[in-house]
Amino acid sequence: MPDSLASFAPKLILWQRANGRHGLPWQGTRDPYRVWLSEIMLQQTQVATVLGYYDRFLQHFPGVGALAAAAPDEVMALWSGLGYYSRARNLHRCAQVVATQYGGVFPSSAAALQTLPGIGASTAAAIAAFCHGERVSIVDGNVRRVLSRLLAFEGDLSLSVHQRALWDMAQRLLPASPSHEDMVAYTQGLMDLGAGVCARTRPRCEVCPAQALCQAQRSGTVDRYPLKSRKLLRRHESWWLQVLRRAMPGGEQGVWLERRPASGIWAGLHCAPVFASEAQAFALPLKNDWKTQPLPVVVHHLTHRELRLHPLLVDLPPGHALPQDAEGQWVALDALDRVGMPAPLRSLLNRLPE
Numbered sequence: 001m002p003d004s005l006a007s008f009a010p011k012l013i014l015w016q017r018a019n020g021r022h023g024l025p026w027q028g029t030r031d032p033y034r035v036w037l038s039e040i041m042l043q044q045t046q047v048a049t050v051l052g053y054y055d056r057f058l059q060h061f062p063g064v065g066a067l068a069a070a071a072p073d074e075v076m077a078l079w080s081g082l083g084y085y086s087r088a089r090n091l092h093r094c095a096q097v098v099a100t101q102y103g104g105v106f107p108s109s110a111a112a113l114q115t116l117p118g119i120g121a122s123t124a125a126a127i128a129a130f131c132h133g134e135r136v137s138i139v140d141g142n143v144r145r146v147l148s149r150l151l152a153f154e155g156d157l158s159l160s161v162h163q164r165a166l167w168d169m170a171q172r173l174l175p176a177s178p179s180h181e182d183m184v185a186y187t188q189g190l191m192d193l194g195a196g197v198c199a200r201t202r203p204r205c206e207v208c209p210a211q212a213l214c215q216a217q218r219s220g221t222v223d224r225y226p227l228k229s230r231k232l233l234r235r236h237e238s239w240w241l242q243v244l245r246r247a248m249p250g251g252e253q254g255v256w257l258e259r260r261p262a263s264g265i266w267a268g269l270h271c272a273p274v275f276a277s278e279a280q281a282f283a284l285p286l287k288n289d290w291k292t293q294p295l296p297v298v299v300h301h302l303t304h305r306e307l308r309l310h311p312l313l314v315d316l317p318p319g320h321a322l323p324q325d326a327e328g329q330w331v332a333l334d335a336l337d338r339v340g341m342p343a344p345l346r347s348l349l350n351r352l353p354e
Contacts, residue, residue: 009175015209016189026110032106068099076340089116131212133180137170142194148226158230237303246316258328291315
């Protein structure tokens, strides 16, 4: 690594203090619970989206003990719309582990934090750096892009061996003897560079504090990095949803929801019955006096696939009961916000035709 890169950390710290982000609600705290919550929510999710969810979570669960004691459905209902629902399940499990095994106090080192459910190396580093000033570097997706360009790193980041090599280089770039405040500014600076300056497309090299040090910028090869040979292949999949609706005992409209399996898409969430084909959706077990109405197709993008949802609205006569072996529950339409369900289904149910 060139000696000139020894100035990277001081430049980044100065730049962050003058030009970085400072008004986010999880900044300015050394509370591991709040930092951990923000870091989990920000994984693969934009800051603008997280802001509202973060505040609502803290209102319902102001500390790790409250989150640990919550019912799973309560946690999933608040998470609904953020996506990547395994994060919410791990969030709940992690809170329970911290509450029961650590007396409600998060471990202070990155190494110990990584042993907790749902906390990877970069998230652990962020918590340890922000809350305890530990000299350890984050290397999430955005930071990999920043460092790949800074170093003109030729390793294929599809391979774990090259991810580890870049991590080792990131550790060598850390400030030499940082104060706690320096580590906060340095860590936040890496995040700010990746989010707002060293973007995947159209990077703003002219305002980057590392412009003079960046080997990719110097050689005119910024768009080449990071190297990643494995491309994302998105599969297309169609689901037919049987949206069963009827009047509830109190007169309000309700829908039938079933819990999804413990693994796979929308694991553990409540959902309308899912079928693999239109024929199956119509076959089970619709009566002649039930009113059926196909609704417009809903396209929902996931990381590795595109879901095409084909809703079939079925209005049951008042008082009609499903077979005794049906596993699920009737939920009033005005109580959907208390049930954990995928965002596209929630949106669909909130705009059902009369």
